[in-house]
Amino acid sequence: MSLSKRTLLATAAVATLAALVGCGKKEEAAPVAEAASAAASAPAAKPEPLKIAFAYVGPVGDGGWTFAHDNGRKALEKEFGDKIVTSFVEKVPEAADAERVFRDMIGQGNKLIFGTTFGYMEPMLKVAADTPDVKFEHATGYKTAPNMRTYDSRTYEGAYMAGVIAGSMTKTNTLGVVGSIPIPEVIRNINSFTLGAQSVNPKIKTKVVWVNEWFNPPKETEAATSLINGGADVLMQNTDSAAVLKTAEDKGKRAVGWDSDMSAYGPKAHLGSAVINWGPYYIKATRDALEGQWSTGKAWWGVKEGAIDFVSVAEDVPAEAKAKLEQVKAGLKDGSFVIWKGPIVDNAGKEVLAKDAVADDEFLGGIKFYVKGVDGRVPGDGK
Incomplete structure (x- = not known):
């Protein structure tokens, strides 16, 4: 009543x-x-819990990207208790089948849906247009609708911090990156990793091998092996499994973890992990929905908001490198340090950011070039 x-x-x-x-x-x-x-x-009738669903591109046990998102989902449950009910579907392809999954989630009564990979953008837009009473959150995308907003983490900040450590530890001055899909997000991370390494070691060169998938451990292993054979002795990846770190462990090289703390997957190889904490954003988005304050827009969170960190630094990393890492982290948190500040040139010698100029989010969101020091060409650049 x-x-x-x-x-x-x-x-x-x-x-x-x-x-x-x-x-x-x-x-x-x-x-x-x-x-x-x-x-x-008489006590007021208890409101029905908000039903929230997550679509994951990989398995929850990937140890990286999807694992991090699922940790964020668990943080939601801890924060809101019986005010919400969460569920997830893993290994949802970045294809038309994603639309079927979203519609099925709606059919199950979910009113807040998180799509956690770039390739869900178009299917989610289509479904959002048909169901205006459902709120949609899309990770890493750039298109919005009245009931669909985007969110992302500034993973390039984690990549830069990883570069500071990698540049301090390499013996060959050659780093390797296993790239997933050549979109601006991934290219930005490769470049930031290189810039971080060059900040402590100007001799750094970075090699890249693309696998054109987010999660494919055999391909990631093959790519990592190729980079090591090409002279890279410290590796990073922008893929979703721990295969690159495991390969470095097997080959006696070093590597950094990505998206989640991967130290357990290769204890001898592990130099530290660039991690994403999705919990703060998921809690904010859910509170917005519960309190009737949700609105469309774009969010891009980093170290400042507690969404990005570099953790579990190896004991053998020199004290000066650890101090540099903490200095960068503190500067990113209080805004006194900016990664993308000119002069910056691409690997063909063209100036892409003038002296003292600071890149805005529009610039960062459209990066399609390699910075000086990265070998090769960006796939599909037409050159």
Whole structure:
């Protein structure tokens, strides 16, 4: 029973009581008074929990990207308890089948849906247009709708910090990156990794091998092996499994973890992990929905918001490198340090950012070039 109905009932009961008392029928008024009191003090009906669904591109046990998102989902459950009910579907392809998954989630009563990879953008837009009463959150995309907003983490900040450590530890001055798909997000991370390494070691060169998938451990292993054979002795990846770190462990080289703390996958090889904490954003988005404050827009969170960190630094990393890492982390947190500040040139010698110029988010979101020091060409650059 709603509060307004209870109030009306109580008011009516009181009026009846007054009438009965006026007629001298006190013995009949007592039960009515008790009913009025009970109606007024009855607890409000408990609202139905908000149903929230997550679509994952990989398995929750990938140790990287999807594992990090699922940790964020668990943080939601811890924060809101029985106010929400969460569910997930793993290994949803970045294809038309994603649309079927989203519609199935809606059919199950979910009112807030998180799509956690770039390739879900178009299917999610299509479904969002058909279901205006459902709120959609799309990770790493750039298209929005009245009931669909985007969110991302500044993974390039983690890549830069990884570069600081990698540049301090390499013996060959050659780093290797296993790239997933050549979109601006991944190219930006490769470049930032290189810039971080060059900040402590100007001799750094970076080699890249693309696998054109987010999660394919055999391909990632093959790519990592190729980089090591090409002279790279410290590796990073922008793929979703721990295969690159495992390969470095097997080959006696070093590597950094990506998206999640991967130290357990290659203890001897592991130099540290660039991690994403999705929890703070997922908590904010859910609170917005619960409180009726949700609105469309774009969010891009980093070290400042507690979304990016570099953790579990290896014991043998020199003290000066650890100090540099902490200095960068503190600067990113308080805004006193900017990664993408000119002069920056591409690997063909063209200036892409003038001296003292600071890249804005539009610039960062459209990066399609390699910085100086990265070998080769960006796939599909037409050169």
